[in-house]
Amino acid sequence: MTQTLSLDNLHVGEVGPVSLQVGPGEILCISGPSGSGKSRLLRAVADLEPHEGRVLLGDTPASDLSASDWRRRVMLIPSESRWWHDHVRDHCGPEQTEDLKALGFEPSVLDWPVSRLSSGEKQRLALYRALTLAPEALLLDEPTANLDGTNRDQVERWLLERIRESGRPTLWVAHDPEQIQRVASAHYRIHGHQLERV
């Protein structure tokens, strides 16, 4: 399951061409002013946005798979998570108690109604939810934006550990320079229409 995620001449909106590679277990951080197209770039990688150019996981281009298969492998976790069923459990794959604990939850959280969750809890559970579905690459859009210091550290540590041990290539949109220092294997900044290595 350890594969490289490659962007090959990707154009989306104003941004592009973007060509880069994220190796297994690597975290490539993307930063840039708001409105510069970071989220849109991630959406294009997940094939949710019309774009030019190619994205490959290993040797497989997105176009070789059905869009839903692609998104199951290359999973985008947006900064604002959405919940459509009544209970947390209905959104998740097989239960992974270890992960819940690592994120500071009791297993009973799965039976909570979604309406009871705070925005920080939603964000952490959205990460948990995505990982229960066993994606092969991750696209994280400001995964700690709604979290306070303690929770942020907890989530960061857990994500790092899970990304490294499973070898998932990861694109991580981040604001905080210190966080980028802590997690990034490589850091790119959107400057004008281009991605520049920092």
Next chain:
Amino acid sequence: MELIELEYWQLALASILVLALAACSWLIQLNFGKPLIIAAIRTTVQLSIIGLVLEALFSTGALGWVALMGIAMVFLAGREVMMRQRRRLKGGWAFGIGTSAMFVSAFTVALMTLLLVIRPDPWFTPQYAIPLLGMLLGNTMNGIALSLDRLTDTVWRQREDIEGRLMLGQGWQDAISDIRREAMRSGMIPTINMMAAAGIVSLPGMMTGQILAGSPPALAVKYQILLMFTIAAGTGFGTMLAVTVGSYRLFDQRQRLRTDRITAPKQ
């Protein structure tokens, strides 16, 4: 039994009720006086014209004219379906889906009912064909308009939920399944309610009309039941078709939600 002739002054008498209602609306500023008057005038003009058309049609009884009338009715109903949606699919799809769904359901069901069930001689006798098609169209039109309106409006409001589901790798059919089900339900519910309440709460319009026109109640009831069944079938199949094609159109080949294919509501 003799039919009681209805004179124009008697209609004028009834119109006083509508005028009184409009006056009330104006007095307490309910703001439906103007649309009420316009609708009342439309009803008068449209029905008078259709009266003349039907008189002419009944006197010729030619298949060509009956077919032309039927097709014109389908297109007008298709336009009405489109107009009733707050947000609609762009590029002729709202009209196309509504019209073709009604053509497939209402038109086909009317044809089958004429050919296999009622069997007038000739089968296109306008006294049977036109009212039957009209009743079917009126009801399927409601169902299809309601369901498409519900579909596009809910998809618009829940677009982020749908995308959230797509992001987790759900196929587009899964991502929209709840909305599609609700849209079909909302199209079917009026028909189901109508069948369930018929005779208890309300006497259906066609039956009432037949009884007023002097036909024995037992026969009127049989026609009404036949009509209810055909309406249920027409509305159900029409709604299913419209919602299926409509939701298909809301996604592209890469299963992306394309809310850019829906218009913004007027106002």
